[in-house]
Structure formats: C-alpha cells, structure tokens
Amino acid sequence: MAKAVTVVVNQDADEQVVQSLATILRRNDPLSRQLRDFSQAIQEDQIPNGLQFQPKPGHILICHFGLGFQVPENVKTRPVLVISPHQRQWTKLCLVVPISSKIPDVVRPYHFKLPKGTVPTAKYEESWLKGDMVVAVGAHRLDRIRTAGRKYVSPRVSDEILKEARRCVLHSGGMHSLTIHW
Numbered sequence: 001m002a003k004a005v006t007v008v009v010n011q012d013a014d015e016q017v018v019q020s021l022a023t024i025l026r027r028n029d030p031l032s033r034q035l036r037d038f039s040q041a042i043q044e045d046q047i048p049n050g051l052q053f054q055p056k057p058g059h060i061l062i063c064h065f066g067l068g069f070q071v072p073e074n075v076k077t078r079p080v081l082v083i084s085p086h087q088r089q090w091t092k093l094c095l096v097v098p099i100s101s102k103i104p105d106v107v108r109p110y111h112f113k114l115p116k117g118t119v120p121t122a123k124y125e126e127s128w129l130k131g132d133m134v135v136a137v138g139a140h141r142l143d144r145i146r147t148a149g150r151k152y153v154s155p156r157v158s159d160e161i162l163k164e165a166r167r168c169v170l171h172s173g174g175m176h177s178l179t180i181h182w
Contacts, residue, residue, distance in 0.1 A: 030071075037076075038066050050140040054090040055082045058156040060119060061142045063096060065135075074098050074133060079119050079145065081129060081157065081165050084136075092139040097165050100128045108132070110172035112164045120147050120155060131168025 059082045065074040084095035110131035144152035
C-alpha cells in the first residue's frame, strides 16, 4: 500500500538521497530489507560514534555492521572482541570476533561460551564468541559499550579468553593444527 510521507531536508543533495532511498524501499528486495534493518537498528540499538583510540587486544566494544554487509554476514549492531594486536602505527582497522547472545544451533570448535557477565549488558547475560565470523572493521564502526545513561565502558577479557578467541578463529580457518602449540 502506497503512502505519501513529507520529509524536510536541510540540503538540496539530501532531497536526492531521500528520493533514492524511497525508490529502493519500493522495490522490496534484499537491499530494501537491509535498509529497513538499518533503520530499525538506528531506532533500537546503540549507534557507534567511532573510536578515537586504538583498542587493545581483549577489549569488548560495540560494532555497527549495518550497511555494507549482507546476510549471512553480520548486519546488526553487536558486541565484538578485539583480537588484533596493538600496533605502533594504527591503520584504524581492527580484527574482531562478533559476540552473540544466542547459543549456536550446533556448537563447533570455533564457538566459545564466554563467562557470565563478560559483556556488560542485560541482553548478553549468556554470550558466545563466533570465531567463524571474524572480520576486519574500521574504527568508524566501533565504540565503547553504553551501559546506563551516558556511561560508556570498554572492558577487557583475560588473556585466557583472548587465547580461546584466537583458537576459535584458527579453527574456523582450517588452521586448527596450529593450536597444538598452545
């Protein structure tokens, strides 16, 4: 059912963007569904402002995968665990492992259940690392986790959990033989 909506824009270029988005939404295809999911994430989830510091390995942050990714890739805003090493010259890229609040359908060697309370939000009381979904993301997608009001945190996991996360990534990439050296 078609519906007319009035949109007030601040710049002439914004009017063209809104018209393009409306055209995409009318198509009702995978891209339109991605835009709707993105819009829902803006309304419901914490939208990262981008990191202004280089995170250390083991930091738990929030990542907005949103636009640019498509299912079966991550397309939500979710916590992630940084596994990339701290570098002298930061490229503004981080290697991260997504964290899910749902148990995998089949637990594989590339999944790891985090200890209770590792992720500081109620939704992630039970949380799982998904080593098969490791990805390099730009700092603009990352932020500290908002816990209450204007309080932001970026907790760090223990060295043992970081080691498990890296083990999961090796398993997902078929390099599990390298874990025998640990």
